[in-house]
Amino acid sequence: MIEFVNVTKTYKNGSIVAIKDVSFTIKKKEFVFVVGASGAGKSTLVKLMLREFLPNSGKIIIENFDVKKMSKRKIPFLRRNIGVVFQDFRLLPNKTVFENVSFAMEIIECSSKQIKKEVPKILELVGISNKSKMKPFELSGGEQQRVSLARAIVNNPKIVIADEPTGNLDFDTSFEIMSLLKQINKNGVTVIIVTHAQEFTAKMKKRLIKLENGSIVKDEI
Amino acid sequence: MKIKNIAYFISEAFRNIFSNGFMSLTSIFSVMISITIFGMFVVLNSNLDSFTKQIQDFCKIRVYFPRDLNEHYVEKAKKNIETINKVKNIELISKKKALEECKEKIFKGRYNLIKAFEYDNPLRDCYKVTLTNAKFVEEISKEIENIENVEEVKYEKNFINNILKLIIFLKYSSLVLVIFFGTISILIISNSIKIMLFIRRKEINIMKFIGATNWFIKWPYIIEGAVIGAIGSALACVLIFFGYSYIISHAKFLLEFTKFKTLNEIFSDTFLKLFYFGSGIGIIGSYISIKKYLHV
DSSP states (O other): OEEEEEEEEEETTTTEEEEEEEEEEEOTTOEEEEEOOTTSSHHHHHHHHTTSSOOSEEEEEETTEETTTSOGGGHHHHHTTEEEEETTOOOOTTSOHHHHHHHHHHTTTOOHHHHHHHHHHHHHHTTOGGGTTSOGGGSOHHHHHHHHHHHHHTTOOSEEEEESTTTTSOHHHHHHHHHHHHHHHHTTOEEEEEESOHHHHHHHTOEEEEEETTEEEEEEO | OOHHHHHHHHHHHHHHHHHTHHHHHHHHHHHHHHHHHHHHHHHHHHHHHHHHHHHHHHOEEEEEOOTTOOHHHHHHHHHHHHTSTTEEEEEEEOHHHHHHHHHHHTSTTOGGGGGGGGTSOOOOOEEEEEESOGGGHHHHHHHHHTSTTOOEEEOOHHHHHHHHHHHHHHHHHHHHHHHHHHHHHHHHHHHHHHHHHHHTHHHHHHHHHHTOOHHHHHHHHHHHHHHHHHHHHHHHHHHHHHHHHHHHHHOGGGGGTOOOOOHHHHIIIIIHHHHHHHHHHHHHHHHHHHHHHOOO
16 A cells, blocks of 8 residues: 655755645556656656655555665565556566566575566566576567566565556557566556656546646546 | 664675676775785884883883992891882892803903902992883983992983883874874765765665655665775785785894784784774764765
8 A cells, every 4th residue: 555645755955846835645566657748757656555755745655665864775575566667678688587576585585495486477478488597688678678677576575566567668568568467567566657648547447646746636447 | 673673784885896896896905005004103103012012121210329338238228228119119229240241241261351350349339220111221320320329320321211202202103103094095985985975976876765764765875885994904914914914934143133023913902993993983984975976
């Protein structure tokens, strides 16, 4: 569960207001689009959820973490609840597809037995198991995004945040990625898609939170 | 910490070292040079310690009594000297013995020149007083001067004072050098870790988003710093080893002044220290960079 209560975040000593008095709740297993033009405050929202920085005021609850009150030491454990997918994929260029995914398990200290068992399953799920030995530069954009999606879900997070996941992809590939995210959501994961691409939001008939100048102007299904 | 993690940290550390081989080599080389220079002073210092001990024995106060003083009073004065703190040993050179020595050393073969002295010995009874610490020679000789019947107190004042000053100077300057070269090594290592963090910034960023703990991210870099420091100091030890064995086998003339520590002694008390010191500054250096540039 994600809960924002009257959250305000400003930059440069208050001269730039990124998010103004924003409140919303996202329940477990929900599928939500967060839309808005660039500068509307979408990225700030994501960064607040990941506890990259703290809000100036307001309360943020993510799963069982009170983001504002928790100690810095616990940040990694908050983030283990959240899988993140980026527009630019952020894969490690010198590691293979398999390694890029297993890396996520390694750093949260999983056993190699678990890794050997889980990674192929996830690669199968996102439909890229035949390329597990390739390096990212040998893959197309859509394939790279699949790997990054695999990495985001391999540790069974409760929430997946996709920040412009289709920003660099053509329509068909974007559609495939969206279907994958929908499937992940069906498996019981809360999915939040941050995007300015409106073509899917209408089609998919999911909850949509629209931001404008740091405030929510629309929140409907 | 799990054993599997330790293996991971170590393999990551070595991956960092090898993936930027040239930079690692430069760091190791620079650490080696500063630790070699620093190590030379440590070796010098530990030789100075044994040298100082030898000086203690060399540094004797000679206490003279009037020519015609009764043996009984000389004996009594000895008891008084013994009560002074920091007096290690008192050796009597009686006037008789002194004359014998004179015959042996100075007038050998021309003994008749001093034959008359046997009836009227011009020499005086003397005590050679050894101190536990040569530093106090001036103070103690003044104390001895005040003892009853003591006629004169002599010691190699200037020589001893100068040597002591030199030793103190060398000790302090090596302390300064320790700080100086230690700091330089720390800066070198911290700089190479900084570059490593910069090269790896994307990877570190991803690790943070996936939920790696801070220490999980930090460990490989700390190990890397320790390894660079350890290799650098091990190489420095090798250099010093060969340098030192060259000096003690080629500079025999110095042996007339002082005894050198043997390679074994140097090995046990210096090399281990240098090795720990090198690894330690490696850890400090990388920790500084991590603290400064790794915002986890």
